[in-house]
Amino acid sequence: MSTARLEQLSKQYDGHLAVDRINLDIADGEFVVFVGPSGCGKSTTLRMIAGLERATGGEIWIDGKPANHVSPRDRDIAMVFQNYALYPHMTVAQNLSYALRLRNWSRADIDRRVTEVARSLDLAPLLHRKPSQLSGGQRQRVALGRAIIREPKLFLMDEPLSNLDAKLRVQTRAEITRLQRSLGITTIYVTHDQTEAMTMGNKIVVMNGGRIQQADTPQQLYQHPANTFVAQFIGTPPMNLLRCRLEPQDGAIVARGAGVNIPIRLESLTVLRPKVGDGEFLIGFRPEDIVMDPGAAANGVTGSADVIEGLGHESLVSVKEGENAFIARMSPENAAPIRLGDRLSFSVNPDRLRFFSAESGEAIRVP
Amino acid sequence: MRNAPSARHGEAFLPNLSRIAGRLALAALILILCAIAVFPFYWMFVTSIRPSGQLFAYPPEMLPSANSVFSTYVTIFQDTALGTWLWNSIRVALGTAILASFIGAMMAYSLSRFRFQGRGFTEYLLLATQMFPGILLAMPMYVLFSKIGLLNSLPGLTVAYLALLVPVATSLLKTFFDGIPVALEEASLIDGASRIGTFFRITLPLSLPGLASTFLFCFIIAWDEYLFAQMFVRQPGNWTVSVGLASFSGEYVTPWDQVMTAATIVTLPAAIVFLFLQRYLVHGLTAGGVKG
Numbered sequence: 001m002s003t004a005r006l007e008q009l010s011k012q013y014d015g016h017l018a019v020d021r022i023n024l025d026i027a028d029g030e031f032v033v034f035v036g037p038s039g040c041g042k043s044t045t046l047r048m049i050a051g052l053e054r055a056t057g058g059e060i061w062i063d064g065k066p067a068n069h070v071s072p073r074d075r076d077i078a079m080v081f082q083n084y085a086l087y088p089h090m091t092v093a094q095n096l097s098y099a100l101r102l103r104n105w106s107r108a109d110i111d112r113r114v115t116e117v118a119r120s121l122d123l124a125p126l127l128h129r130k131p132s133q134l135s136g137g138q139r140q141r142v143a144l145g146r147a148i149i150r151e152p153k154l155f156l157m158d159e160p161l162s163n164l165d166a167k168l169r170v171q172t173r174a175e176i177t178r179l180q181r182s183l184g185i186t187t188i189y190v191t192h193d194q195t196e197a198m199t200m201g202n203k204i205v206v207m208n209g210g211r212i213q214q215a216d217t218p219q220q221l222y223q224h225p226a227n228t229f230v231a232q233f234i235g236t237p238p239m240n241l242l243r244c245r246l247e248p249q250d251g252a253i254v255a256r257g258a259g260v261n262i263p264i265r266l267e268s269l270t271v272l273r274p275k276v277g278d279g280e281f282l283i284g285f286r287p288e289d290i291v292m293d294p295g296a297a298a299n300g301v302t303g304s305a306d307v308i309e310g311l312g313h314e315s316l317v318s319v320k321e322g323e324n325a326f327i328a329r330m331s332p333e334n335a336a337p338i339r340l341g342d343r344l345s346f347s348v349n350p351d352r353l354r355f356f357s358a359e360s361g362e363a364i365r366v367p
Numbered sequence: 368m369r370n371a372p373s374a375r376h377g378e379a380f381l382p383n384l385s386r387i388a389g390r391l392a393l394a395a396l397i398l399i400l401c402a403i404a405v406f407p408f409y410w411m412f413v414t415s416i417r418p419s420g421q422l423f424a425y426p427p428e429m430l431p432s433a434n435s436v437f438s439t440y441v442t443i444f445q446d447t448a449l450g451t452w453l454w455n456s457i458r459v460a461l462g463t464a465i466l467a468s469f470i471g472a473m474m475a476y477s478l479s480r481f482r483f484q485g486r487g488f489t490e491y492l493l494l495a496t497q498m499f500p501g502i503l504l505a506m507p508m509y510v511l512f513s514k515i516g517l518l519n520s521l522p523g524l525t526v527a528y529l530a531l532l533v534p535v536a537t538s539l540l541k542t543f544f545d546g547i548p549v550a551l552e553e554a555s556l557i558d559g560a561s562r563i564g565t566f567f568r569i570t571l572p573l574s575l576p577g578l579a580s581t582f583l584f585c586f587i588i589a590w591d592e593y594l595f596a597q598m599f600v601r602q603p604g605n606w607t608v609s610v611g612l613a614s615f616s617g618e619y620v621t622p623w624d625q626v627m628t629a630a631t632i633v634t635l636p637a638a639i640v641f642l643f644l645q646r647y648l649v650h651g652l653t654a655g656g657v658k659g
């Protein structure tokens with residue numbers, strides 16, 4: 001049973017704030033993924049939890065106890081490094097048993113545990129090899145084995161898959177998820193890859209500029225991004241964001257901008273109107289939430305086809321109109337007749353419309 | 368169409384020939400360079416076993432003569448204090464090499480791994496010590512050593528050598544420590560080792576090649592050193608071999624057979640140390656530990 005809690009945690013490097021007062025609760029057994037672009041502070045946060053970096057402000061609690069001044073060895077954590085960090089002068093068996101030997105386990109216990117872990121990770125035939133004699137994927141499994149061998153309170157993983165090739169990455173991703181679920185050990189995982197984050201975590205913490213932008217389940221993050229950064233960081237392609245204003249039309253109120261003419265529901269208006277007034281705001285929808293509909297010209301989004309990308313199972317069509325541009329996801333059959341420069345109209349699923357402030361980028365939640 | 372395969376064959380044959388010629392040329396060059404390096408040692412040894420009457424024979428004989436004498440190798444220990452000087456040198460050189468490597472390792476590790484005020488300045492100072500010629504340092508050190516009673520003693524000489532070699536050892540080892548990925552130490556800290564435990568279990572084993580070359584470098588410098596040894600130690604009983612050897616050349620006669628015999632003997636310990644450490648002087652010890 002282990003939990004972790006970050007309170008106003010900060011890290012300052014020579015006047016530069018790498019991590020800016022972040023707060024987070026991590027429940028027992030949870031798989032938390034920190035995701036964000038490089039330099040967003042996610043690795044620094046992880047290293048502070050590990051005790052490899054000293055926090056310059058705030059508190060870290062592990063299992064309800066303050067951990068700021070506890071040395072890494074006494075935090076009872078295990079970490080998998082981006083570059084594996086296997087001890088090159090030791091065999092696989094010695095690498096695995098290092099932590100156990102430091103804890104003065106008996107020889108028999110060590111042998112038994114090493115065998116167990118080696119079997120679960122398919123490392124048994126490699127136990128007597130040195131890291132230099134292993135492939136990238138094998139090294140990665142040894143690094144994982146070294147972390148799980150002593151059943152720590154917390155697993156910390158710092159971009160463990162970034163050095164693997166694409167195929168191996170998908171395999172290992174599933175492997176880590178399976179391991180974490182079966183061991184039930186609270187895990188904090190850092191990545192810059194949003195697909196990894198979405199597929200692995202129970203909770204995803206999106207970071208940017210040293211701050212937490214949003215911490216939520218993958219589903220919530222995708223459906224209800226807290227701001228334009230999250231909207232565009234999560235999802236490939238990102239959420240479409242179009243500039244528009246509220247304007248009256250035929251007794252109703254529509255959001256109107258370059259290529260945008262979307263009626264707004266009354267209950268949404270009650271929230272939106274006081275926030276944006278006559279000013280600009282951003283309307284957002286996912287590429288799969290619009291459907292090609294020639295009759296939607298006066299009632300949806302329109303523009304000319306700019307780029308058409310066929311991915312085999314689907315096609316992505318980029319559409320431009322004035323200052324606004326968006327991407328539509330459609331079946332290859334529907335995309336086939338489209339030529340560059342064609343005028344296209346789409347109707348938008350009104351339930352999936354999101355609104356953001358044009359100035360702050362914060363989401364405006366409407367009913 | 369028909370000659371095409373044979374033409375290709377001919378093309379493949381030619382580069383083969385030139386490759387073989389290249390290899391032969393390279394081998395010849397290596398042999399010549401080795402001969403240049405080895406010849407002085409060969410000449411030293413051949414002279415040491417030549418009967419004294421034939422020492423200055425002209426034209427010089429390249430091969431050892433039939434009536435070679437090995438007796439000098441015994442008498443030299445009876446006629447001179449070579450045995451004592453050897454023992455003195457071994458103590459000074461070993462002491463210097465061990466202490467310089469140890470102190471250098473400690474300093475280099477802190478310079479490589481910790482961020483503290485004055486770190487850059489310290490590194491600069493280490494480099495600056497190397498900018499003075501030995502003789503410039505020898506004089507003030509002589510005055511200092513005479514005041515604190517370190518003259519004429521082997522520990523004193525060792526201290527003098529340490530003053531010269533610790534900065535060099537530190538710079539050498541820092542480069543080695545810098546090459547060891549910090550992530551390995553962090554992994555060890557998280558696995559449950561202390562900072563010092565990590566140093567001995569991870570960093571030190573991985574820097575063995577660096578330690579071995581530093582040790583060897585310090586040993587050989589201390590073994591060969593003449594200037595300080597000659598200035599700081601006056602009693603023949605405390606001389607090191609370099610000073611002892613020099614004392615052979617007299618005002619009127621220099622017994623070349625004895626000089627060469629002693630020189631051959633003096634080369635041996637350094638060679639033995641080198642052979643012993645050679646297996647650690649390998650690269651790639653950290654291979655496979657981290658990626659990229």
